[in-house]
Amino acid sequence: MKIGVIGAGMSGLMAARTLQAAGHDVEVIEKGKSVGGRLATRRINDGQADHGAVYFTVRSDHFKHEVKEWESAGLVNEWFADPYPRYAGTNGMNKIAKYLARDLNVRLNEKVVSLSPEDGVTLSASDQLNYDAVILTAPLPQAADLLESSTLSLTAADKKLREHIFEPAFVGLIELEKNIQVGEYGLLDEELPEGVLKIVNNADKGMSESSILSVYMTGDWSEAWFDREEEALSEILRLTNQQLEGLEVTSKQLKRWRYAQAKQVFNAPFYKLENHPVWLCGDTFLEPDDPSGRTRVESAYISGISVANQIAKSIN
Ligand SMILES: Cc1cc2nc3c(=O)[nH]c(=O)nc-3n(C[C@H](O)[C@H](O)[C@H](O)COP(=O)(O)OP(=O)(O)OC[C@H]3O[C@@H](n4cnc5c(N)ncnc54)[C@H](O)[C@@H]3O)c2cc1C
Known part of the structure; x- marks a missing residue:
C-alpha cells in the first residue's frame, strides 16, 4: 500500500517509520526546508539554540524504550530530574528528527495545498501524487485549512476539527x-x-x-x-x-x-475522516487516559505510532 504522510515532525516521522517497517511504501511530504517541525534548533554563529520544544518528559513504557535507544545513539541526555527526568537533545532537539528521518523517503520544501478523492495529494507546484491513504500531521488549524480547500466531502464531525484552537x-x-x-x-x-x-x-x-x-x-x-x-x-x-x-x-x-x-486536546490518538482514507494525527491527539493531558513531544510520538498501527490493521 502507498501512503503519503504530510509533515515531518515527530508524529509524521513515527507514523512513517512504523508503516515502512510493516512493509508499506511510504513518502513524507514536508513544506519546510528541513525535517523536525516543532523540534527546532537554530545555529547562531558558533553556538546553537532550540526554539521549539525545550526538553521532553517520558511517561509511557514504549517511549521509555525508544528514548533509551536515542540515548545509546548519543542523541539525547538527561538534562535534570524534577522529580521526573527531563531529556534534551545533546546536539539540539532537531537532531532527533534527523535521526528518525534517516532512512525515510522525505520530499522537503513541498507544501500540500489540497487533497482530492480522485487525484490524491496536490502539491503547490501542482504536482499530483496518488496514495492509498494519507496521514495529515499539520497542527489542527492548518490541517482544517487544508481540508477545507480540498475537494473532499467533509462531514459535520470532520468540520469540528477546526474548533481546536x-x-x-x-x-x-x-x-x-x-x-x-x-x-x-x-x-x-x-x-x-x-x-x-x-x-x-x-x-x-x-x-x-x-x-x-x-x-x-x-x-x-x-x-x-x-x-x-x-x-x-x-x-x-x-x-x-x-x-x-x-x-x-x-x-x-x-x-x-x-x-x-x-488549547483543547482531542481525546483519541488519531482521527479518520468519515468518507475518505485520510487520517489525522499529531501532538493534539491524546490517548483518553493520557496521564499528562497536555500536548507534547511524547503525545506526538504516541499519536504517530497509533495511527500507523491502526492503518496497518485496517488493511490486513
Ligand atoms: C515554542 C514551543 C515550545 C515547546 N516546548 C515543549 C517542551 O518543552 N516539551 C515538549 O514535550 N513539547 C514542547 N513543545 C511541543 C512539541 O514541540 C510538539 O508537541 C511536537 O514537536 C509536535 O509534533 P507534531 O508532529 O505533532 O507536529 P509538528 O512538529 O508541528 O509537525 C507538523 C509538520 O507538518 C508540516 N506541514 C504543515 N502543513 C503542511 C503542508 N500543507 N504540507 C507539507 N507539510 C506541512 C510542518 O512544516 C511541520 O513540520 C513545544 C512547542 C513549541 C512551538
Whole structure:
C-alpha cells in the first residue's frame, strides 16, 4: 500500500517509520526546508539554540524504550530530574528528527495545498501524487485549512476539527558575550516578569559552547504582540534584562510560531475522516487516559505510532 504522510515532525516521522517497517511504501511530504517541525534548533554563529520544544518528559513504557535507544545513539541526555527526568537533545532537539528521518523517503520544501478523492495529494507546484491513504500531521488549524480547500466531502464531525484552537509562541534567541548562570540547571520557569514563560540557557543543555538564551513567551503575550515582531524582540530583551540584569548581548533574533500549542486536546490518538482514507494525527491527539493531558513531544510520538498501527490493521 502507498501512503503519503504530510509533515515531518515527530508524529509524521513515527507514523512513517512504523508503516515502512510493516512493509508499506511510504513518502513524507514536508513544506519546510528541513525535517523536525516543532523540534527546532537554530545555529547562531558558533553556538546553537532550540526554539521549539525545550526538553521532553517520558511517561509511557514504549517511549521509555525508544528514548533509551536515542540515548545509546548519543542523541539525547538527561538534562535534570524534577522529580521526573527531563531529556534534551545533546546536539539540539532537531537532531532527533534527523535521526528518525534517516532512512525515510522525505520530499522537503513541498507544501500540500489540497487533497482530492480522485487525484490524491496536490502539491503547490501542482504536482499530483496518488496514495492509498494519507496521514495529515499539520497542527489542527492548518490541517482544517487544508481540508477545507480540498475537494473532499467533509462531514459535520470532520468540520469540528477546526474548533481546536492553538496559541502562538514567540521565542527570543539572545546570544551573550559571556556565559551566565540561569537558575540551577539553566532553566527559569517561575516568578518571571509577566509574559515570560521560560528562560533557557542552551549552554546548560550541553548543546552549545557559547551562551545563547531561548526566552519563551506565554501564549497570551505572544497573541498580543503577534503582528509587532520588531518591537516584540526589543520587549523580550527588556524583560529578560529585567530578570537577569546586565546582559552583554552579542546578537538577538526572534522565532514566531503561529501554532505552538493546542488549547483543547482531542481525546483519541488519531482521527479518520468519515468518507475518505485520510487520517489525522499529531501532538493534539491524546490517548483518553493520557496521564499528562497536555500536548507534547511524547503525545506526538504516541499519536504517530497509533495511527500507523491502526492503518496497518485496517488493511490486513
Ligand atoms: C515554542 C514551543 C515550545 C515547546 N516546548 C515543549 C517542551 O518543552 N516539551 C515538549 O514535550 N513539547 C514542547 N513543545 C511541543 C512539541 O514541540 C510538539 O508537541 C511536537 O514537536 C509536535 O509534533 P507534531 O508532529 O505533532 O507536529 P509538528 O512538529 O508541528 O509537525 C507538523 C509538520 O507538518 C508540516 N506541514 C504543515 N502543513 C503542511 C503542508 N500543507 N504540507 C507539507 N507539510 C506541512 C510542518 O512544516 C511541520 O513540520 C513545544 C512547542 C513549541 C512551538
